[in-house]
Amino acid sequence: MPLCCAGLQPESRVKPTTLDEWLDYQQHIHALGVDLGLDRVRAVWQRMGAPSVARQVITVGGTNGKGSTVAFLEAMLAAAGQQVGCYTSPHLMRYNERIRMAGIDAGDAALVESFERIELARGEISLTYFEFGTLAAFDLFSRADLDVAVLEVGLGGRLDAVNLIDADAVVITTVDLDHVEWLGPDRDSIGREKAGIARRDRPAIVGELDPPEGLLDALDKQGAQVERAGRDFRVEREAHGWRWLHRDGTTLALPDPELAAPVQYANASSAIAALHALGIFDPAQLARMSAGGMHLPHAPARLQWLGGDPALIVDVGHNPQAARALAEWLDAQPPVRVHAVYGALSDKDVGGVMTALGVRIAHWHLASLDQDTPRGLPASVLAGVLHQVLPGASYDTHADVSHALVAARSAARHGERVLAFGSFFVASAVLAQVAG
Template identity: 75%
Template structure:
């Protein structure tokens, strides 16, 4: 009997009792049984703690502007599973996904696959059938043992390395950096987007034999009154527009994206004539990605961000510091494996009132509002807050409390962002 897409996704959640199972042997074996076709002529793999989704979006927009046929694989999704796989700027449709899942199921036999591994194989399968020029693959967790790493990247991008998923990746930036370095390949470019990367990352890239290009060393950013300049050690200088994605950290993501295309251009004859400045400029003006400081309008304004770890919270703090007179009401929910105290500490007194939302109804990993209350009280004893059973209740309360000229900032998890995006449409926030 043919399953619908929703039925397939429910099946994938049941077929493997482990939601996360790092390792490449199982997924590589299934891919080989499927013929292991190349997903595209060239592959860029993007890893890192934060900034992956924005970097993928910029690469997609830049390559499309250069006339390339592009496929992108990202995770998790916000409103619909189809968002995870895009070909030529369009989300995969249900029928294509169902057909791909059927092919994967026929090939896997008794090999167990996780929900993420099914999705990764589906992306690779659909990309290979589309005859793409470039596939851009986002790492789901870590890098070295993540399912996307069964594909050899022509160019690897590592955006940032910070403390997250420590139960899986290690206790410090050095050990986490080693895991993220695993997406690089010997003799191929590895773009490091962070000016001060951990030594563990650089040492691992050296052991692999990758050709490392570092932000602040091999390419630099110079902000100007309007726009910015990107400079490479080989003498190339590009004058570029400000990214449409508004957070200050997006300049680092943009610089890494341009460095990746510059590296790819040097190794691909079909891209040799690409006007890098024109492609990068067009991509920066048009790249959009949901829930990355996404302003949904209204007064008070509603802003949504998927930031869920201390590094992302520091980026939010930097954005708020540029708006010191804006009073902020936070709608915040978190998962049990996140550094809630670190997030709260990074934002500190920039938040006028916290609306703490329980996520235990959304996922077994979700923290209750009471757990968040306890963390907030420990870090910011004087903070003003209200506790709510779910995100919808927290958003409604924040909207009632905020006044014109103020801001409601919803963040902390993809579960928060997806709920707010759905609820804001229902409330007609704008």
């Protein structure tokens, strides 16, 4: 497929000037929302000079846990006095959240200037919305004199635009069924795609205790220096705090992470393993920065408590593996009635999510997302799936997340819990409503 195969030519519409105009422009210049491959984005980056984005680069991929792992890495590195840039996606409230430097979101003016440089460089080459944003992160990081850039993979790994940069170390958090239309029908296929972010003779941290053979085989063929959770490093929970232990004898005594879910110990452990594998910090530094990082993660909507009584919790979990983590967390909480606000996109395993939570949800408030995105499912479809997988489950349908949240908070009684989850669109709407 030619590099200029899709989208409008640069001169075919009025040039944008504001950030909102630029984002709208990017939505229209490429025919496909997702168009995996590195040829187009590499060509543009080379035209921009392909400068180094930081002295060290850590790339984080995986099905779930990427955002939390990035947050731990950012917090730990900041605790060590490192200048850190983070690129994540999608955003919750503002596009600017995707690119952070020294803990501060990129400003509108900086993003616009970067988009203008990308537009000038791309010429006839068509880019997706995600590719524009990825190049903007690279561009801004290259101008910021960063010690470390932490990059979150958008989709898969091997053909994701983030993989344009050769990482000094990578973390692959988990592998589960998601985005199967692009990544493959099983964990082995998906694992092979995610392994593509690793580089020969460089550390590849595998955060899952039972990773698929496809992932391990692909990492071995690439010649990556694999370190596996449960084999090369492990977590030991204690009455107060926890310990991180490595096969080389390194042991760190750490406070519990502020992020609530039990799975966050695995995410924090993988982040520490990546920093340990880089070998740029001595044991005393690693201990201090790891301890400091437990208190600082920037990870909204990861089991985020929003207060109130009944309590409101919001989470971006959107696939069965994430739902199983939610179920594990609920099982560890006092047994109270849980009212779910749930919305989903059409490419998600809705039945798998519902089955994973099962009877833990006393009442489902199903929210339509079809007005938020073309991929959003109407509540009637969610209700049909719920009836199939959990016959007799109690539910109501709502026109949108806002109505579902109001209904759930009204129905929940003192001491009960409202859990809003299922999509970044759900989390974004809940956070906006609470803030407003």
